[in-house]
Amino acid sequence: MTELLRGKLLVGQSGGCTAVINSSLVGVVEEALSHKELQGVLGALHGVQGLLQGQIVDLGREARSTLKRLRRTPSAALGSCRYKLEEGDLEQLVQLFRRHDVRYFVYIGGNDSADTSHRLALAAADIGYDLRVFAVPKTIDNDLPFTDHCPGYGSIARFVAQSTQDAGLDTEAMKQYDPVKIIEVMGRNAGWVAAGSALAKKSEQDAPHLIYVPELPFDEQRFLEDVRRMHQAVGYVVVVVSETIRDGKGQRVGGESPYFVDSFGHGYYESPAAHLCKVVTRELGLRARFDKPGTIQRMSMALASPVDLDEAYLVGKMAVRYILEGRSDHMVTLLREPGPDYRCTTGSVPLAEIANVEKRLPAEFLSAEGNFVTPAFLEYATPLVGGAFLPYARLEKHRVTGSVTGL
């Protein structure tokens, strides 16, 4: 039995928000409040950035009814941040932990947050302050290694899959007029979200018809050929593209230079979908329009995955159990059990192995042509969206004698 450190637990949220990051927060808080050996449960506003400004709240004073509703509230209720640690920050954070008697730090976030957590654990050890640190995985990008998937992904995949059906039916009805639609979804370096758009497709006719992801170089000529061929075959085309796709030379499609660069060095560019619409209209003479659901896709509670909501809560709870057992400098992982029925348990992995490693779509999840996903991907991702999609219908369209076919 590892010695229990006498002190408080502090939790923070970091990085891009998701529909389920508050489920993880509530998992952490409810589990921590159930451990009377903890001296308190605190929250950092806006992650380490707010923490550095001394922004700490007492989560033990929140109403249980608030926490209950928070499990079904998207975004990060504590506030989030994208903050790159500066010289002296780590020492300041450790001092702050000492002042507030914090011995347990749980950080809910993605790759950047795992890196921050790891560096904080190292800094505390250097200074000689007993601190246990745990990361809770959170990212719609689904790009953290070692975990089967990341909380947040199932919900954005559910939104994108359902919305692609919705937008696809729209294009199908308007195919004589607006035959091409390009849906731009999130995914800076990995195509997991774009791949998820295929999860509600039941027939060749259903959207999406083409998917382009950051893992593969984008070739405009091949793209145009794909669109033309699909238009001939289906009569309309729904294309899903990740927000970042690059050509063979590494140049971003749709923008030469970023109009903004964040503190992690991530650039923000023009919409590739808007650009590709113009290319399709100009080169193929087919009218194209685009949808860019933006932050709505990662925030939709109406289309959140019930499985994702439950798992997000679970990884929050487990972080507290693991940290109180004595584990530190680890991230909770989801481990898929073998067998025909989907089931995940949890484990943990050292942060040193996580930080700044990106898990991208593996080759076996991408079609040979590089413009769609494989059945192996669908098998992997289907359980994560948490159930069937809406049971839409199509008319049989029995032709009347003397009427024409082929439209």
Next chain:
Amino acid sequence: MTELLRGKLLVGQSGGCTAVINSSLVGVVEEALSHKELQGVLGALHGVQGLLQGQIVDLGREARSTLKRLRRTPSAALGSCRYKLEEGDLEQLVQLFRRHDVRYFVYIGGNDSADTSHRLALAAADIGYDLRVFAVPKTIDNDLPFTDHCPGYGSIARFVAQSTQDAGLDTEAMKQYDPVKIIEVMGRNAGWVAAGSALAKKSEQDAPHLIYVPELPFDEQRFLEDVRRMHQAVGYVVVVVSETIRDGKGQRVGGESPYFVDSFGHGYYESPAAHLCKVVTRELGLRARFDKPGTIQRMSMALASPVDLDEAYLVGKMAVRYILEGRSDHMVTLLREPGPDYRCTTGSVPLAEIANVEKRLPAEFLSAEGNFVTPAFLEYATPLVGGAFLPYARLEKHRVTGSVTGL
């Protein structure tokens, strides 16, 4: 009692799709199939455009289970069109009706479709062919006159209101990093959809904070001042803009010239939201991003309004009852009953009074500053979205002693 015309009923769908236009179709078909005096119930594929190519299907042969599921399937199951009648088309349509023994024509659509229906009624009368014509209102734009509102509007308003809450919570959590979000919604000449974004707002803090609609000239300097003031007051700003907003000289915000012009002469332009993001970042130094849900906003069945779905079905049924009673060259209208509880009955109005008239947001629904809606609008529109929004929670955030406030 008006003489019953012996023949078939033909129904078509036209214009932009909605989440509930198939509910109207099923209302028409189920009601028509219950009238044994009708010789058949036919459907036109892709509206009058498909009809001119002889594309007619027998809706009486569709399974009842398909029709049932179709009531909850977005888009236009028969296919839609945007087709401007050409010389000779009307005569050709009347000939086609004669050939297929069609005596009743029901057209589900918006302003352009009402115009087409009216011209068809006049042409049949000119030719001396007994034809009864009825229009069923359908438009997310909510811009048809005489009807309290248009089927399709309640559902897009529900999607936009909920999504604005979702995206607003995202911006709130990321306010130190991404403090401004601009959501671009549909609405070519009328701001009903943008106005609907306010329907889930419960406090000053909630999104949206500013709304700009096509009814009022857009002044970039005043917009920047509004954003700066709101940022100071709330700490972040969510702006909702209609897809078309124009400056005082009538110039479109965000695009000089259309990149496409449709057959009705409607132009398609660059995104004003993308443009305004750059303006905010450049002029105020506040990072801004945009969401443009595009066709997803009008197609979402997961966020459709139950009231809208029911009313769409009702106006379909009533069109058949009215046309069989002998009314013709009319559109079904929704009439709000007086009294504290929301209730609509139906009526009808001559198409001659409808065609090409647009009902825009009246002055009493827009704030004096021209950047938000009034309580009168909320009172009008709240019943249309069909019930409460998701019960999201915020933390109380009790500050810990020794911690700082004001973030």
